[in-house]
Amino acid sequence: MTQSRNKWMVRVVLLLAVTAFLGVSLIPILGALNSSPPAAETAAQDATNTSAQDNSKLEDTIRGYELVLQREPENQTALKGLVQTRLQLLAQKENNKVENADIQAVITPLEKLAKLNPQQTEYGVLLAQAKQQIGDKEGAAQTYRTILSTQPGDLKALQGMVNLQLSQNRPEAAIGILQDTLSTANQANSLQPGSVDVIAVQVLLGSVYAVQKNDTKAISVYDEAIKKDPQDFRPVLAKAMFLKEQGKTDEAKPLFDNALGLAPAEYKDEINKAAAISSPASTPSPESKPGQ
Numbered sequence: 001m002t003q004s005r006n007k008w009m010v011r012v013v014l015l016l017a018v019t020a021f022l023g024v025s026l027i028p029i030l031g032a033l034n035s036s037p038p039a040a041e042t043a044a045q046d047a048t049n050t051s052a053q054d055n056s057k058l059e060d061t062i063r064g065y066e067l068v069l070q071r072e073p074e075n076q077t078a079l080k081g082l083v084q085t086r087l088q089l090l091a092q093k094e095n096n097k098v099e100n101a102d103i104q105a106v107i108t109p110l111e112k113l114a115k116l117n118p119q120q121t122e123y124g125v126l127l128a129q130a131k132q133q134i135g136d137k138e139g140a141a142q143t144y145r146t147i148l149s150t151q152p153g154d155l156k157a158l159q160g161m162v163n164l165q166l167s168q169n170r171p172e173a174a175i176g177i178l179q180d181t182l183s184t185a186n187q188a189n190s191l192q193p194g195s196v197d198v199i200a201v202q203v204l205l206g207s208v209y210a211v212q213k214n215d216t217k218a219i220s221v222y223d224e225a226i227k228k229d230p231q232d233f234r235p236v237l238a239k240a241m242f243l244k245e246q247g248k249t250d251e252a253k254p255l256f257d258n259a260l261g262l263a264p265a266e267y268k269d270e271i272n273k274a275a276a277i278s279s280p281a282s283t284p285s286p287e288s289k290p291g292q
Contacts, residue, residue, distance in 0.1 A: 058089045069109075074116060079109045083126075100134045107131065114143070121147045125156045132164060140164055152181055152188050153196030155204075162208060171212050178205040199225050203238045210242050218242055233262035237271060 065082040068075055086106045090098060107130045114123040128143035144161040147154055158181065165174035178201055185196040206221035222242065225235035240255035256275035263271055 055089060055092055058085055058092070061085045062089070074112065076113065076116060079113050079116075082109045083113065103130050103134050107134075118150070121151060121154050121157055125160050128157075128160055128164075132167075137164060137168065151195065152184065153201070155197065155200055158201065159204060162204060166208070166211065171208065174208050175205065178208065199229055199232050199234060202228070203235055206235070206238060206242070210245075215246070231262060233259040233267070233271075236262065237274070241274060 062082060062085050065078045065085065068078040069082065072078065083106060086102075086109075090102055090106070093102070107127060110123055110127040110130060113120075114127050117123055124143055124147045128140040131137075131143060132140040141161065141164060144157050144164065147157040148161065151157070158178070161177055162174040165171070165177065181196065181201050182198065182205070185198050185201070188196045189198075202221055202225040206218045206225070209215075209218035209221060219239065219242070222235050222239040225232070226239070236255050237259040240252045240259055243249075243252040243255065253275070256271065260268055260271050260275070
């Protein structure tokens with residue numbers, strides 16, 4: 001299991017956003033477009049002027065990259081810069097001013113980057129997210145399928161595909177994708193060792209069951225993953241967080257402690273935060289009575 005995979009999976013378990021290439025991700029930018037509150041009416045005029053100046057600089061930068069791409073359509077430095085700058089410009093806009101055309105302007109260079117770099121799946125994942133945001137769910141699904149056809153264990157693509165299915169109220173399809181990945185994992189790993197992180201896929205599967213309120217199957221999958229590798233802290237942490245969401249803090253605490261003991265030092269702070277947030281003293285478990 002690579003360090004980068006491990007770190008990413010911890011952040012999935014801890015419900016943190018995935019950070020994509022160049023430090024910019026469509027997940028927080030596009031995902032928030034239709035959910036954030038409008039800007040406060042008391043916003044200072046100076047801040048508005050500063051934002052306008054920033055936007056003007058970003059638009060100038062975009063025009064510069066576009067001029068380069070007119071001469072060199074496959075210049076990857078310009079393509080990456082164009083994507084990054086357009087994402088920054090999107091982040092500056094108010095929700096009600098972002099249009100599909102703004103997102104389409106990100107999709108076009110992303111399609112080129114994904115085609116030019118099939119092994120760097122971050123581009124494909126971002127492309128799928130953008131397509132999903134403009135309502136092209138089939139296009140998003142096809143983009144994920146393209147990634148998974150050659151890299152069936154790509155965790156970001158798997159999570160994106162699963163989230164897409166869940167957004168369409170197709171939990172059985174999401175579960176089927178993960179089960180199929182697990183059923184072919186041995187074969188994939190025999191051809192390319194380490195290409196499918198079985199524990200990570202099991203954690204994702206358990207999380208889907210948890211979202212569907214299928215507590216029995218969620219616990220069963222987490223336990224199976226823990227049994228498969230007792231030294232892997234990720235399924236232990238996932239089960240701890242699942243129990244805490246149910247209010248079973250007494251059962252969750254030893255699991256948090258176990259995960260903390262198993263995890264490398266770089267993850268301990270995040271686990272401590274999750275445990276602290278998850279088990280406030282004032283939150284009784286369903287089995288306990290007030291005052292006990």
